[in-house]
Amino acid sequence: MDSLDIVFTGFLISALRSATPLLLTLLGECLGQRTGVINLGAEGQMLVGAMAGYGATAAFGNPWVGLLAGAGAGVALSAVHALLVVGAQANQFASGLAVWMLGFGLSAYFGAALVGQQVTAFDSIDVGAAAQWPVIGSVIAGMTPTVLLALLLVPVIGLWFYRTRTGLRWRAVGESPAAARAAGVSPATVQIQAVLVGGLLSGLGGAALSVDYTRTWAEGMSAGRGLVAVGLVIVARWNPWWTLPAALLFGGAEALSLRLQTADTPISAQLLHILPYLVSLVVLTLTCLRRSDSGTPAGLKAVMDR
Amino acid sequence: MHVSLAGITKRYGAILANDDVDLDLVPGEVVALLGENGAGKSTLMKILFGFQQADAGEIRIDGRPVVIDSPRAAAALGIGMVFQQFSLVPALTVRENLALGHRCTPWWIGRGARSFAAPVAHLRDIAPEIEPDLPVSRLAVGEMQLVELAKVLNLDAGVVILDEPTSVLTPAESERLWEQVRRIAAGGAAVVLITHKLEDVFACAQRVAVMRRGRMVATLDTSSVTPDALVRLIVGAETVTTAQPVERTADALPRAWIKNLSATTAAGAIAGVDLRIAAGEILGIAGVSGNGQQTLADAVAGLAILLAGEVIVDGETLQAPRAEMPAQSAVAYLPEQPLRNAVAPDLSVAVNLMLKRIRDLPWRSHPSQFDADARERITAFDIRPTDPRATAASLSGGNLQKLVAARELAGAPALIVACYPTMGLDLGAAAAVYEALFAHARRGAAVLWISEDLDDLLRYAHRIAVLHRGRIAGIADTAQATRRQLGAWMVGHSIDVAAEPAHA
Ligand SMILES: Nc1ncnc2c1ncn2[C@@H]1O[C@H](COP(=O)(O)OP(=O)(O)OP(=O)(O)O)[C@@H](O)[C@H]1O
Ligand SMILES: [Mg+2]
Numbered sequence: 001m002d003s004l005d006i007v008f009t010g011f012l013i014s015a016l017r018s019a020t021p022l023l024l025t026l027l028g029e030c031l032g033q034r035t036g037v038i039n040l041g042a043e044g045q046m047l048v049g050a051m052a053g054y055g056a057t058a059a060f061g062n063p064w065v066g067l068l069a070g071a072g073a074g075v076a077l078s079a080v081h082a083l084l085v086v087g088a089q090a091n092q093f094a095s096g097l098a099v100w101m102l103g104f105g106l107s108a109y110f111g112a113a114l115v116g117q118q119v120t121a122f123d124s125i126d127v128g129a130a131a132q133w134p135v136i137g138s139v140i141a142g143m144t145p146t147v148l149l150a151l152l153l154v155p156v157i158g159l160w161f162y163r164t165r166t167g168l169r170w171r172a173v174g175e176s177p178a179a180a181r182a183a184g185v186s187p188a189t190v191q192i193q194a195v196l197v198g199g200l201l202s203g204l205g206g207a208a209l210s211v212d213y214t215r216t217w218a219e220g221m222s223a224g225r226g227l228v229a230v231g232l233v234i235v236a237r238w239n240p241w242w243t244l245p246a247a248l249l250f251g252g253a254e255a256l257s258l259r260l261q262t263a264d265t266p267i268s269a270q271l272l273h274i275l276p277y278l279v280s281l282v283v284l285t286l287t288c289l290r291r292s293d294s295g296t297p298a299g300l301k302a303v304m305d306r
Numbered sequence: 307m308h309v310s311l312a313g314i315t316k317r318y319g320a321i322l323a324n325d326d327v328d329l330d331l332v333p334g335e336v337v338a339l340l341g342e343n344g345a346g347k348s349t350l351m352k353i354l355f356g357f358q359q360a361d362a363g364e365i366r367i368d369g370r371p372v373v374i375d376s377p378r379a380a381a382a383l384g385i386g387m388v389f390q391q392f393s394l395v396p397a398l399t400v401r402e403n404l405a406l407g408h409r410c411t412p413w414w415i416g417r418g419a420r421s422f423a424a425p426v427a428h429l430r431d432i433a434p435e436i437e438p439d440l441p442v443s444r445l446a447v448g449e450m451q452l453v454e455l456a457k458v459l460n461l462d463a464g465v466v467i468l469d470e471p472t473s474v475l476t477p478a479e480s481e482r483l484w485e486q487v488r489r490i491a492a493g494g495a496a497v498v499l500i501t502h503k504l505e506d507v508f509a510c511a512q513r514v515a516v517m518r519r520g521r522m523v524a525t526l527d528t529s530s531v532t533p534d535a536l537v538r539l540i541v542g543a544e545t546v547t548t549a550q551p552v553e554r555t556a557d558a559l560p561r562a563w564i565k566n567l568s569a570t571t572a573a574g575a576i577a578g579v580d581l582r583i584a585a586g587e588i589l590g591i592a593g594v595s596g597n598g599q600q601t602l603a604d605a606v607a608g609l610a611i612l613l614a615g616e617v618i619v620d621g622e623t624l625q626a627p628r629a630e631m632p633a634q635s636a637v638a639y640l641p642e643q644p645l646r647n648a649v650a651p652d653l654s655v656a657v658n659l660m661l662k663r664i665r666d667l668p669w670r671s672h673p674s675q676f677d678a679d680a681r682e683r684i685t686a687f688d689i690r691p692t693d694p695r696a697t698a699a700s701l702s703g704g705n706l707q708k709l710v711a712a713r714e715l716a717g718a719p720a721l722i723v724a725c726y727p728t729m730g731l732d733l734g735a736a737a738a739v740y741e742a743l744f745a746h747a748r749r750g751a752a753v754l755w756i757s758e759d760l761d762d763l764l765r766y767a768h769r770i771a772v773l774h775r776g777r778i779a780g781i782a783d784t785a786q787a788t789r790r791q792l793g794a795w796m797v798g799h800s801i802d803v804a805a806e807p808a809h810a
Contacts, residue, residue, distance in 0.1 A: 162417075163414065163415055163416055163417060164413055164414055164415055165405070165411045165412065165413050165414075165415060166413070168398075168402055168405060168406055168411075168415065169406065171395075171397075171398065171402075172395045172398060172402075172406050175395045175396070175397045175398065176393075176394075176395045176396070178393060179393040179394055179395045179403075180395070180406070181357075181376075181377055182357070182377050182387070182389065182393035182407075183377075183393070183403075183406040183407035183457075184376075184377055184378040184381045184407055185378075185406065186376070186378065297397075298396070298397060
């Protein structure tokens with residue numbers, strides 16, 4: 001294997017690993033927005049997911065338990081958003097901000113004891129003969145379980161969303177709640193389900209971040225990934241299939257900035273840290289400049305207009 | 307399934323939309339539900355369909371009281387409804403829309419049309435020309451109506467409610483619908499047909515129920531009533547006058563020139579449409595819906611981006627590719643589907659009436675200022691309720707149409723583009739809107755009038771052009787026009803360019 005190949009696969013692996021927490025959150029946020037609910041609380045849900053996931057892994061010594069705990073915490077926190085927005089018809093942005101702050105506070109409070117603790121890592125996955133495949137073999141061998149899980153979820157959710165009856169109902173609710181209601185679908189039920197699924201995925205994303213990607217817990221460690229997810233949904237054109245390239249954009253930029261830092265470039269580390277956010281922002285702006293709002297669920301436009 | 311509504315009462319704020327209404331629906335029978343705009347017809351049927359809850363009263367099925375608290379519950383009981391304001395999801399395809407409400411849609415739909423054929427079976431029956439994989443937003447109103455009907459047929463419903471299904475259909479489309487309605491009733495369902503068109507009543511209803519201001523004023527057999535008696539029942543003590551046609555002025559100056567217009571919108575495309583309208587002339591546009599009527603109207607009114615051509619009014623170019631939209635438009639526009647295209651539903655009637663003049667408002671204006679102004683328009687067009695602060699969304703379908711007419715027909719526009727301006731209006735209101743429209747023609751405005759009602763076009767228009775596939779298939783003076791010729795043009799036969807009279 002020549003060195004270029006190694007550099008390339010190494011970069012791809014680190015991009016994938018960095019993109020994974022974001023990808024999971026992005027998928028969840030995408031589903032929510034497609035049913036007409038925007039959730040700024042994704043950031044807070046990631047934080048409680050990261051904290052609960054880390055704590056459970058430390059307590060039980062099993063990262064899988066950690067992922068479960070993270071997902072559960074995400075669902076629990078998103079239930080607040082579902083209750084406020086769908087139940088009490090509260091403003092989605094205000095409720096989202098409240099959930100974000102709540103998640104930040106809760107995770108900081110309960111996570112204080114976790115700082116500095118060690119956790120057991122995932123066993124590396126045995127991919128068997130696949131590791132020998134040319135080029136992608138080494139990428140597959142370098143994957144962790146959460147990366148694999150996130151990559152699998154993209155087609156699963158994509159197919160489910162566009163090819164099943166439930167997916168159709170969700171899409172209908174996001175486009176026109178009144179029409180969906182006339183067709184016998186309850187928009188409130190669908191929206192609650194979507195917010196909870198969003199909570200599950202962002203909690204999972206948070207857990208993937210702390211248990212698998214960084215293997216530490218620190219206050220506010222999601223560092224805006226949840227909010228980036230809210231914005232990248234636009235780049236992904238509200239299409240679950242497009243969440244993968246959108247998340248890789250962020251992941252790739254972060255991998256690049258890490259490379260540049262270790263390579264002792266004269267650019268300051270602080271500046272390099274903003275690279276993934278900068279890239280996301282630029283792409284988001286470019287996407288919006290094209291002006292065509294194809295893909296925006298009509299129900300979401302109604303939310304923005306309020 | 308025998309359904310009876312007893313003592314249904316529904317109040318919206320100060321308005322009593324339904325006041326102690328009784329209605330019996332018998333299997334195999336078509337009931338025509340008639341009444342003026344805002345009489346409460348839609349409200350009554352929305353209550354039966356579970357879309358709204360009655361304040362008082364009871365619904366019994368086969369003598370057993372039932373609670374219908376959602377459309378889902380209604381569908382489970384075998385009650386289906388086609389709404390006056392369409393309830394299709396525009397971004398989804400026809401097939402997806404049909405599958406959404408279909409009982410036997412499998413969990414896994416897949417992309418293949420095979421497993422997905424059941425929902426479109428009825429549509430194939432009633433409208434084979436509609437492509438099921440087209441997004442609904444690309445369909446014309448008439449086509450949407452048929453999709454809506456297919457949706458209800460899919461329910462195998464015991465009660466089928468149709469809210470003004472024929473208001474935008476061409477005569478041929480209406481006949482097709484009547485046939486479907488008779489077929490549904492023959493299959494043992496009870497059908498409620500809300501309509502303002504008396505021909506609908508005599509074509510397929512066995513019984514008529516008439517509502518006025520929230521109350522049921524009469525239910526009788528169709529065979530025992532004459533059209534005149536029916537009209538008197540609907541309007542009560544008021545007298546209806548029909549609009550008088552506008553005399554054609556012989557050597558009128560040309561006022562508007564739609565010059566070689568091409569445009570594409572989501573609703574369709576037009577290519578090379580060239581029409582001249584003289585001062586005081588009413589040019590009717592006929593055609594099967596979906597042949598570019600909406601695009602033509604949007605393009606002339608300045609809402610579509612033009613690919614080529616110009617719209618010249620009084621010698622001034624108003625619309626051209628890449629032209630700035632003039633601040634004060636000399637064009638008045640009454641678009642189709644007013645709820646979607648012409649009002650801000652959450653704003654008050656008064657504000658909606660002001661929208662055209664919004665740029666002239668003082669920086670700080672008090673709502674009470676335009677209330678007075680609005681009241682005048684509200685009485686002039688008999689918009690009900692008369693409260694200028696009511697939101698536009700709370701108006702009945704016909705009253706919304708009146709609201710848009712009241713706004714657009716104020717002032718002195720040089721060119722008026724009117725799409726189905728009387729859609730959903732009762733006889734009196736339709737006459738009033740025609741009168742207002744024709745008053746502008748008498749004053750010297752040019753009128754471009756899109757309609758599917760050939761009778762009205764032949765009675766009131768001076769010339770009739772037929773659109774087919776986005777092009778003018780033919781144009782004729784009304785005096786010389788025959789239904790056969792127009793019908794042939796509508797389906798694209800014998801494009802007779804020579805029929806264009808030398809007119810300039
Ligand atoms: N959601 C609502 N909020 C407030 N008022 C309403 C609402 N829906 C209907 N109304 C009022 O109730 C009355 C009856 O309306 P409805 O829609 O039943 O009339 P309709 O007989 O169907 O008239 P049309 O022929 O114009 O469709 C009207 O005065 C209308 O303004
Ligand atoms: Mg109505």
